[in-house]
Amino acid sequence: MNTDPDLTASLREPATREAIASAIRDDVLDGNLRPGDRLPEPMLAERFGVSRVPVREALSQLQSEGFVNLERYKGATVSGASRADALEVMQVRRGLEVFGARLAAERLGGDFADDLRLVTESGTRAERSKQHHQVPPLVMRFHSLVAAASGNQELSRTLEHTLRRIAWVFDRNVENRADRCWRDHTAIAGAILDGSPVQAGYLMDEHVKKDEDLVRALL
Template identity: 30%
Template sequence: MAQEPRSREPLKRLSLHEAVTDRLREMVLEGELPPGSRIPEMRLCDEFGVSRTPLREALKVLANEGLVRLLPNRGAVVAEVTLAEVADLFEVMVGLEDLSGRLLAERVSDDGIAEIRTLHERMVSHHDARERTEYFHVNQQIHHRLTEIAGNTVLLDLYDNLSVKVRRARYLANLQEGRWDESLAEHERILDALTRRDAGELSREMSEHMRHTGDAVLQGLREIMTETAQTG
């Protein structure tokens, strides 16, 4: 069932370009602007309270991120999601997690471990309260901080660029409750390996966690595509 559009306040003029980009990105990632749909530029300008210039600049950023396609003289559309692209995406992400785990074990400080533990405990609280949105927000924070603490800026740039697409695919797949519980258990093992600074185990747990997430996302997308084909 499609979500009701959220009420939105007009954007402030401070950092207008970034604000428009962030808001438009959220609409794509959360499915408010579904794959294949045309971007309604005039309506969004009215909704955001901006001119077409910052909106079009935002569309260029999202095009570079692979979230929208710019059509010459025909505006922009939300990029489609294909199973092949998602499979390729997670294949790369698994490799990045493996490298991140090895670097983390060598470079993480006691304060870094304590920070990840605090975030993990917050994530567990959201899981126990079945607060899915809040859970995934902290989940993203953890993965970003783990990659950041690994201390390789090229790795972090790659991770951040690709994680936008991961987030979109995971949202579209609407993962089952069982995968949510499995994911938390995997995070427990990641935290344990991090605490012990076990490079082999940490890289293995992090890459397997990403592999399992990719498998679940692909399965969810297959089911949705099959159902859409049968009803369409």
């Protein structure tokens, strides 16, 4: 009998923190886990075949994204506000990202110009070669770089936290979004590097609106 090597490897290798967080996040978004449901660490550790350490790390990540509540002595439960607040967080993110893109364009990318070029090239290569698993972290890297290129450290810190809360958006429907996503990123980076604040802000606004539409479809 032939065995799929990828499946064999996945069965042999323990789940990572990111994989555990992604699975729980999907269960929440798909309605398999409801607000108030308990998430006992021993049960999750058994489910994913790992120790409690990566489970605890995954739950901490999900807490920062708003999907999980962690209480001392009570453990983890699914947040009642994680889905309802998602769109509001996305709207806050849009204002921050548009402002950041404009500031970054005024500085022509500053010290992060080369990094912006490299990440857009990496994303385009990943999309063309259909390496879709590489796309979400590259998306996060791109948006973090735009914030850093703004030169406004407070904006960068605030946006970094906001992006962590909505990182799950970039994991959904990756195959259908990758090509469009990197066309957007390439255009935004081009406007920033050309020193065109109005265009950079407009393109970022249009780009983030698409993610808001995706959130609406998930709610």
